[in-house]
Amino acid sequence: MGTIIFVLWVGANQANEGRMTGGQLASFILYAALVAGSVGTMAEVWGDVMRAAGATDRLLELLHAESAIAETATPQPLHQPSQAAIRFEQVSFHYPARSQVAALDDITLEIAPGETVALVGPSGAGKTTLFQLLLRFYDVTTGCIRLNGQDIRQLSLHDLRNRIAIVPQDPVIFSANALENIRYGRLAASDNQVMAAAKLAQVEEFVNRLPKGYQTFLGERGTRLSGGQRQRIAIARAILKNAPLLLLDEATSALDAESEILLQEGLNAAMKGRTTLIIAHRLATVQKADRIVVLEHGRIVETGTPGDLRKQSGLYARLARLQFDV
Numbered sequence: 001m002g003t004i005i006f007v008l009w010v011g012a013n014q015a016n017e018g019r020m021t022g023g024q025l026a027s028f029i030l031y032a033a034l035v036a037g038s039v040g041t042m043a044e045v046w047g048d049v050m051r052a053a054g055a056t057d058r059l060l061e062l063l064h065a066e067s068a069i070a071e072t073a074t075p076q077p078l079h080q081p082s083q084a085a086i087r088f089e090q091v092s093f094h095y096p097a098r099s100q101v102a103a104l105d106d107i108t109l110e111i112a113p114g115e116t117v118a119l120v121g122p123s124g125a126g127k128t129t130l131f132q133l134l135l136r137f138y139d140v141t142t143g144c145i146r147l148n149g150q151d152i153r154q155l156s157l158h159d160l161r162n163r164i165a166i167v168p169q170d171p172v173i174f175s176a177n178a179l180e181n182i183r184y185g186r187l188a189a190s191d192n193q194v195m196a197a198a199k200l201a202q203v204e205e206f207v208n209r210l211p212k213g214y215q216t217f218l219g220e221r222g223t224r225l226s227g228g229q230r231q232r233i234a235i236a237r238a239i240l241k242n243a244p245l246l247l248l249d250e251a252t253s254a255l256d257a258e259s260e261i262l263l264q265e266g267l268n269a270a271m272k273g274r275t276t277l278i279i280a281h282r283l284a285t286v287q288k289a290d291r292i293v294v295l296e297h298g299r300i301v302e303t304g305t306p307g308d309l310r311k312q313s314g315l316y317a318r319l320a321r322l323q324f325d326v
């Protein structure tokens, strides 16, 4: 405004003295207004550019973040890719954030191909930690984990994780529709394969009641689904992935008894011929397991068939008494 008033003042004086015509003054003022407007817009754009630069910095930081897990430079090819035998050899593990307390302490466990093993034990015993080590989200502190006899640190991460299907304790749902969310289990799957897996996982039952069926948007982090519905999506993903090792971490904990029994049929089909590790607090869900491993404070305290463990007077028998009321 100051500039315009100044120009008007000088221009009016000059027009008065006859050194400039009224038309020249008018056109000059019009140009000046145009230039002033553009400079104002440029200032705004510059602000946007600076904000974008700040955000890009943060994005680049994330893109360049390096995992603490180092992949071996010369990965071994897989032995027997279609089956999974697991061996934990004297595995101990501390979380990096808590180096003084062992999350797992001297775990030795062998699981044969096709076997179903249940992991039970109090909250915080280290059950989920065992799964995280198998998937190599962390490396063991001492000892070693073998898949078909190969140390998992000798395999490429892609090969290792490709052979493991997991239903996590807290499934992640992406902000996409139901179909795409299930397809995340195996990106190359056709729509029909996705729907067949959805049927086995009892997803179809609730998806058909959503406004747009499989095309319904599930919301940021699956906020438009119930806990049990999110679990069923995660189970459908695992069924679709069709991997030789299946890890179920409290996979059916949020379901009512009726849905759980229906789902169990689908899960049984998925578990057939596969090595399966099941974590469950509800002991009724693990009665069909070949073997139960009881963990407490990061150690294995008992192993045996459900029947055998009930007869002993250990932790499992105590938990079973509380749950089954016998």
Ligand SMILES: Nc1ncnc2c1ncn2[C@@H]1O[C@H](COP(=O)(O)OP(=O)(O)OP(=O)(O)O)[C@@H](O)[C@H]1O
Pocket: 095, 096, 097, 098, 103, 122, 123, 124, 125, 126, 127, 128, 129, 130, 169
């Ligand atoms: N990221 C982490 N950093 C540090 N400590 C952790 C981390 N995750 C888990 N822990 C600790 O490790 C121990 C075992 O945790 P874990 O998640 O394996 O328990 P859990 O047996 O799966 O329990 P729940 O039945 O409640 O799921 C706990 O004492 C926990 O506090």
Ligand SMILES: [Mg+2]
Pocket: 127, 128, 129, 169, 249
């Ligand atoms: Mg857990």
